[in-house]
Amino acid sequence: MTLLSISGLEASYGSSKALFGVDLTMSEGEVTALMGRNGMGKSTTVKAICRLIKSTGTLRVFDQDVHRLPSHKVARLGVGLVPEGRRCFASLTVRENLIAAARPGDWTMATVSALFPRLGERSHQRAASLSGGEQQMLAIGRALMTNPRLLILDEATEGLAPIIRQEIWAAIGRVKHETGMAILLIDKSLKELSAVSDKAVILERGATVWSGGMNALPLDIQEKHLGV
Structure with a gap:
């Protein structure tokens, strides 16, 4: 089943156009790496998927056109977002952060704490007192607590x-292998992305320039679009 279908996606920040034609599809249980140098449109694509920015083109989530949906309704469809910069609720405890957006399903306080034991140990600490890495674990745990499909x-x-x-x-890696959840990853580490991703999509100047199996990503494409 196709969970995410994007074709010819375009988006702008005011008068500045950021996306010029992004094409991307994801199926149930698939892990896709969205790659490209800084400023090529990766985070903007995520914002468009989550309806945090207006866009045009084909954008279907779980076979539903989401262009007219507000962001909270896209989340309710089953999209869990771990945003860049973590954005935890600093004044709330770890537990309060996790249950703030929790929905029924396999991901609970117990299963998140099993995935990230540090969160279980610090459940009554305020998020502001956590290290950067612990806050990132909390952001991931909070997204999982919504029990997303993507x-x-x-x-x-x-x-x-x-x-x-x-x-x-x-x-x-555990989430992928133990749950079969579909995951869209943005990161700069090709080595780690290659270890967990089934497919890669590369953006250049706001458009898709390559897509295919991660294990089929040619060296010349890596050097041209991902190299420093």
């Missing part, structure tokens, strides 16, 4: 210490 992670390991990055990548 989980979107926008730069989930950016700026974190290597040991914390490893913990988060291990958790993403």
